[in-house]
Amino acid sequence: MANLQATTESKPVRALLIGLALIVLSLFLFLPLLAVFAEALRRGWEVFFASLTEDAARSAIKLTLLTAGIAVPLNTLFGLSAAWLVTKYRFKGRAFLISLIDLPFAVSPVIAGLVWIMIFGAKGWLPPSRMTELLAPLAALAAQAASNESIGGLFEGAAAWLADPKIVFAVPGIIIATVFVTFPFVARELIPLMESQGSDQEEAAVTLGAGGWRIFWRVTLPNIKWGLLYGVLLCNARAMGEFGAVSVVSGHIRGQTNTLPLHIEVLYNEYQFSAAFACATLLALLALLTLGLKSVVEQLSGPPQN
Amino acid sequence: MNPALITVLLATSILALTACKKTALPSAERQAAVSLLNVSYDPTREFYVDINEAFKKQWQAKHGGSIEIKQSHGGSGKQARSVIDGLEADVVTLALAGDIDVLHKEAGLLEKDWQSQLAYHSAPYTSTIVFGVRRGNPKGIKDWGDLVHPGVQVITPNPKTSGGARWNYLAAWAWAENFFSKDEAKVLEYMKNLFKNVPVLDTGARGSTSTFAQRKIGDVFLSWENEAYLIEKEFPGQTQVIYPSLSILAEPPVAVVAKNAKKHGTTALAQVYLQFLYTDEAQLLAGKHFYRPRNPQIAEKFLVQLPAIPMVTIDADFGSWGQAQKTHFDDGGTFDQIYSAK
Amino acid sequence: MSKRRIIPGFGLSMGFTITYLSLIILLPLAALFLNAAGVGWAEWRSILGSPRIIAAARLTFGLSAVAAAVSVVLGLLVTWVLVRYHFPGKKLLDSMVDLPFALPTAVAGITLTAIYGKTGWIGCHIASAAAWIKTTWQPTGWLGDQVNSWADFGAAYSPLGIFIALTFIGFPFVVRTLQPVMEDLGHEIEEAAATLGAGRWTVFLRVILPLLTPALITGFTLAFARAIGEYGSVIFISGNLPMKTEILPLLIISQLEQFNFKAAAVIASGMLVVSFLLLFIINLLQRRLDWQNR
Numbered sequence: 011m012a013n014l015q016a017t018t019e020s021k022p023v024r025a026l027l028i029g030l031a032l033i034v035l036s037l038f039l040f041l042p043l044l045a046v047f048a049e050a051l052r053r054g055w056e057v058f059f060a061s062l063t064e065d066a067a068r069s070a071i072k073l074t075l076l077t078a079g080i081a082v083p084l085n086t087l088f089g090l091s092a093a094w095l096v097t098k099y100r101f102k103g104r105a106f107l108i109s110l111i112d113l114p115f116a117v118s119p120v121i122a123g124l125v126w127i128m129i130f131g132a133k134g135w136l137p138p139s140r141m142t143e144l145l146a147p148l149a150a151l152a153a154q155a156a157s158n159e160s161i162g163g164l165f166e167g168a169a170a171w172l173a174d175p176k177i178v179f180a181v182p183g184i185i186i187a188t189v190f191v192t193f194p195f196v197a198r199e200l201i202p203l204m205e206s207q208g209s210d211q212e213e214a215a216v217t218l219g220a221g222g223w224r225i226f227w228r229v230t231l232p233n234i235k236w237g238l239l240y241g242v243l244l245c246n247a248r249a250m251g252e253f254g255a256v257s258v259v260s261g262h263i264r265g266q267t268n269t270l271p272l273h274i275e276v277l278y279n280e281y282q283f284s285a286a287f288a289c290a291t292l293l294a295l296l297a298l299l300t301l302g303l304k305s306v307v308e309q310l311s312g313p314p315q316n
Numbered sequence: 317m318n319p320a321l322i323t324v325l326l327a328t329s330i331l332a333l334t335a336c337k338k339t340a341l342p343s344a345e346r347q348a349a350v351s352l353l354n355v356s357y358d359p360t361r362e363f364y365v366d367i368n369e370a371f372k373k374q375w376q377a378k379h380g381g382s383i384e385i386k387q388s389h390g391g392s393g394k395q396a397r398s399v400i401d402g403l404e405a406d407v408v409t410l411a412l413a414g415d416i417d418v419l420h421k422e423a424g425l426l427e428k429d430w431q432s433q434l435a436y437h438s439a440p441y442t443s444t445i446v447f448g449v450r451r452g453n454p455k456g457i458k459d460w461g462d463l464v465h466p467g468v469q470v471i472t473p474n475p476k477t478s479g480g481a482r483w484n485y486l487a488a489w490a491w492a493e494n495f496f497s498k499d500e501a502k503v504l505e506y507m508k509n510l511f512k513n514v515p516v517l518d519t520g521a522r523g524s525t526s527t528f529a530q531r532k533i534g535d536v537f538l539s540w541e542n543e544a545y546l547i548e549k550e551f552p553g554q555t556q557v558i559y560p561s562l563s564i565l566a567e568p569p570v571a572v573v574a575k576n577a578k579k580h581g582t583t584a585l586a587q588v589y590l591q592f593l594y595t596d597e598a599q600l601l602a603g604k605h606f607y608r609p610r611n612p613q614i615a616e617k618f619l620v621q622l623p624a625i626p627m628v629t630i631d632a633d634f635g636s637w638g639q640a641q642k643t644h645f646d647d648g649g650t651f652d653q654i655y656s657a658k
Numbered sequence: 659m660s661k662r663r664i665i666p667g668f669g670l671s672m673g674f675t676i677t678y679l680s681l682i683i684l685l686p687l688a689a690l691f692l693n694a695a696g697v698g699w700a701e702w703r704s705i706l707g708s709p710r711i712i713a714a715a716r717l718t719f720g721l722s723a724v725a726a727a728v729s730v731v732l733g734l735l736v737t738w739v740l741v742r743y744h745f746p747g748k749k750l751l752d753s754m755v756d757l758p759f760a761l762p763t764a765v766a767g768i769t770l771t772a773i774y775g776k777t778g779w780i781g782c783h784i785a786s787a788a789a790w791i792k793t794t795w796q797p798t799g800w801l802g803d804q805v806n807s808w809a810d811f812g813a814a815y816s817p818l819g820i821f822i823a824l825t826f827i828g829f830p831f832v833v834r835t836l837q838p839v840m841e842d843l844g845h846e847i848e849e850a851a852a853t854l855g856a857g858r859w860t861v862f863l864r865v866i867l868p869l870l871t872p873a874l875i876t877g878f879t880l881a882f883a884r885a886i887g888e889y890g891s892v893i894f895i896s897g898n899l900p901m902k903t904e905i906l907p908l909l910i911i912s913q914l915e916q917f918n919f920k921a922a923a924v925i926a927s928g929m930l931v932v933s934f935l936l937l938f939i940i941n942l943l944q945r946r947l948d949w950q951n952r
Contacts, residue, residue, distance in 0.1 A: 018742075018858075019858060024743060027735065027738065027739055027743070028739050028743055028745055030735055031735050031736045031738075031739035031740075031751075032751075034732050034735065034736060035736060035751055035754065035755075037780070038732075038825070038826055038829060039754045039755065039757050039758070040754065041773055041779060041780070042757070042761070042766065042769045042770060042773060042826070043754065043757055045769050045772060045773055045779075046761070046765065046769055087674075088674070088675065088678045088679075091670075091671045091674045091675045091678075092671070092675045092679075094667060094671045095668070095671040095672055095675050098665045098667070098668075098671075099665070099668055104945070105938065105941045105942050105945050106938065107675075107679075108941045109934060109937040109938040109941045110679060110683065110684075111679070112879060112880070112883055112937045112941070113683060113687070113883075113930075113933075113934060113937065114683060115880055115883035115884050115887070116883035116884075116886050116887055116929075116930065116933030116934065116936075116937060117687075117887055117930060117933075118886075118887035118888070118889055118906070118907040118910065118926070118929070119763075119887060119888075119889055119890065119907075120889050120907050120910055120911060121690065121887070121907075121910065121926045121929075121930070124690070124914075124922070124926070125686035125687060125689055125690050126686060128686070128689040128690060128693055128923075129685070129686060129689050134689070135689060186682075189682055190682055190683070190686065193682055193683065194880075198835070198876065198880060199834065199835065199838070201876070202835055202838075202839055202872050202873040202876045203838045203839055203842065203873075205872055206839050206842065206869070206872065206873070207842065209665060212665045213664050213665065216664050216665055216666070221666065222665070222666035222667040222670075225665065225666075226667070234838075236838050236841060237838035240834050240837065240838055243756065244756065244759060244830075244834055247756050247759035247760040248759045248760075250760065251759055251760045251761060251762045251763070252762075253762045253763045253764050253890045254763060254889045254890050270762070271762030271763075271764065271765070274762055274764065274765055275762075275764050278764070278768065286765075287765070290761060290762065290765040293760045293761060293762060293765075294757060294760055294761060296760060297753070297756045297757060297759065297760030298753050298754075300756075302753065304753075305749055
């Protein structure tokens with residue numbers, strides 16, 4: 011009996027804890043979600059769907075997906091590498107490095123956009139005119155490739171961009187600002203997890219003669235897959251929802267450089283509250299969807315260890 | 317992690333990268349077509365949607381071929397900042413001359429005398445600052461003096477971050493200067509009391525519009541004339557417009573950003589576009605959106621709705637935008653004094 | 659030292675991590691600092707020493723710390739329930755935790771203001787409670803000001819509103835950092851402790867909590883760091899009154915609006931240095947704990 015009591019709580023305590031958690035979650039999460047949906051559907055389903063399929067909304071959705079599609083894989087790679095480095099080895103400046111990884115969290119999104127303008131803006135270090143000069147040889151190459159009949163189509167986009175290499179106030183700026191803001195998520199998720207797991211299993215594998223990649227795929231990755239998944243989901247959610255940093259570098263050109271969050275702001279400012287919240291529900295639904303995916307994956311590959 | 321999952325991850329990232337190439341294409345094509353980027357401020361959205369439609373029709377009838385006019389809206393100062401930093405606007409249509417002046421001063425994007433290149437100081441329409449109050453005016457607000465009464469809540473955006481708020485501030489200042497016969501101490505005292513009654517300073521004009529109209533905070537809303545009418549339309553039966561005894565003539569100017577237009581080869585189009593704003597058709601549209609048309613005959617048609625009231629002007633009463641900015645809104649200016657000397 | 663380097667891959671991971679970090683984080687931040695360095699020491703001091711900046715800094719850092727601490731407590735509770743117990747609707751709750759990430763901050767700000775403002779679902783109760791407190795106890799001073807403001811506007815437009823927004827933003831960080839660690843925590847140690855006769859509360863305090871501490875500290879750090887920089891959701895609910903409810907990021911924006919690039923860079927750099935120091939201290943603390951645990 012003492013045994014049982016010590017590994018789980020008694021029924022009333024359990025109920026109390028669940029109740030408390032429910033209250034917290036509903037005050038902080040459920041009510042806002044409900045408010046968003048209520049606003050979105052105030053003028054009916056028709057308005058709801060119309061506002062999601064209109065041209066500006068569609069281009070915003072596309073741009074958002076593209077941005078996340080590039081930023082998330084990049085930061086996932088970085089997260090794996092950084093977590094490996096920080097948890098498997100002890101070296102000078104380790105705590106310093108971890109703090110550096112956290113830094114983008116503390117950088118106000120506004121600054122995160124601003125720094126890119128300080129580099130690629132018209133008065134920055136690498137203004138568009140300078141970029142054109144620097145990339146001129148590449149541009150010439152790309153133009154040549156693009157004029158080739160058989161494979162030209164593949165290079166057209168690259169050639170056009172290289173001829174007038176815009177970064178800020180264009181799509182590339184939005185992507186790098188998003189990469190900056192979502193930079194730490196995967197690493198930050200993995201570090202405490204790998205820290206708490208220690209390196210014993212990896213060390214054992216080394217003694218058995220396994221190589222680095224093999225250890226990573228066979229030993230480390232299976233152990234951290236849940237943490238990795240959470241990290242990727244967080245990173246993705248944030249990449250899609252980022253507003254402040256993107257707002258600084260986007261230029262707000264309708265149908266061209268407006269991401270979904272920026273489009274929502276535009277709609278809100280046009281007093282199209284229902285349409286604005288309809289697009290917001292889309293982002294909320296994306297979050298729910300990614301988590302749905304998570305549980306599917308969980309079920310396919312067996313539940314977490316305990 | 318199983319190999320299938322890895323394949324899926326890899327496939328999605330490759331997909332993302334190729335998607336990048338594909339979307340790069342249409343944007344390149346778009347650049348090849350004749351297009352104009354109009355960088356404007358917040359409250360003009362609805363107005364320029366109509367203007368662009370009308371202009372496109374006219375252009376097509378005259379010259380054939382299609383043109384595209386792209387719009388960008390945001391706070392006036394932020395938009396000016398973006399243009400300086402490389403947002404390649406062909407024309408700017410901002411809230412105040414100061415925000416276009418900096419395009420010359422900070423980046424040399426246009427000539428110093430830009431304001432003399434079009435009629436009426438390059439401001440094809442004007443506006444003024446009015447009060448929005450709750451329907452029936454329960455607090456009996458008639459003029460600026462009523463705003464400092466205890467228990468009256470005033471909504472205005474932050475003059476540090478909003479162009480519209482600067483007009484509000486200067487209008488209040490002009491009235492107080494007139495009322496207290498230029499007794500600077502009393503004027504400052506009035507302003508201090510006025511801002512004591514301000515519970516929220518939103519960062520932009522549209523922000524405080526929703527604070528007042530949607531969130532239902534405050535008794536008086538200091539606002540652009542066109543915004544005040546717009547919320548009457550958007551939130552019917554809840555608010556009404558009150559004209560104070562004295563206000564300020566707001567002249568939102570327009571200009572071709574010469575350097576960018578030259579780069580894009582759109583100088584002629586940009587000029588025609590801005591001149592279009594002075595045509596009867598555009599002036600009527602301005603009136604329809606509650607901007608005051610410059611053309612006197614057309615302005616007369618809207619007199620019932622946009623009555624003539626006594627107004628001060630920036631140049632006559634505050635010297636210039638540069639001067640007004642320095643005395644009132646820069647760090648250490650009168651606005652800072654209001655909040656620091658407590 | 660050499661024992662720690664048994665595992666291969668040091669060179670590769672070090673190389674990639676440092677290169678990526680330099681390109682994405684260090685280079686842009688260097689641009690920021692160089693911009694700020696242009697103005698000279700005296701001006702740095704006069705900009706950062708102005709009373710408005712100090713008031714805003716106190717508000718920003720103070721409220722961020724409080725919000726992060728509260729997030730840790732709430733996060734621990736929620737994670738515990740989500741990981742340990744089974745009840746209907748658990749999956750749904752689990753997925754909702756990410757909501758603050760997915761909602762664009764501006765939407766979050768507007769929504770929270772609507773809910774916690776005077777006319778909102780929760781704000782109206784806060785307002786009437788505050789009105790009741792006001793008439794019964796008539797508090798004065800700082801608390802009196804707060805209660806007056808609550809009675810007038812609900813939680814919005816006061817430090818309480820900012821606190822709510824920051825907790826909303828920071829709370830998922832704690833849950834998501836804690837969750838994988840807690841899921842990994844087997845029952846074996848607890849069972850062992852229990853067989854040795856420890857009560858549930860003792861097991862929690864002496865066995866479980868220490869194991870969770872690194873993750874809790876990480877969660878706190880993330881929530882704290884995120885709260886310091888938060889802009890979009892706060893400006894809607896804060897009221898932005900100078901000296902009272904004005905946050906640091908807003909001051910940066912207002913400098914930019916005055917075309918005062920340098921001053922904006924100075925405030926941003928100052929903010930960054932302080933945040934970085936705080937992060938660094940917390941990470942050192944965590945490392946020490948870590949060594950103790952080994």
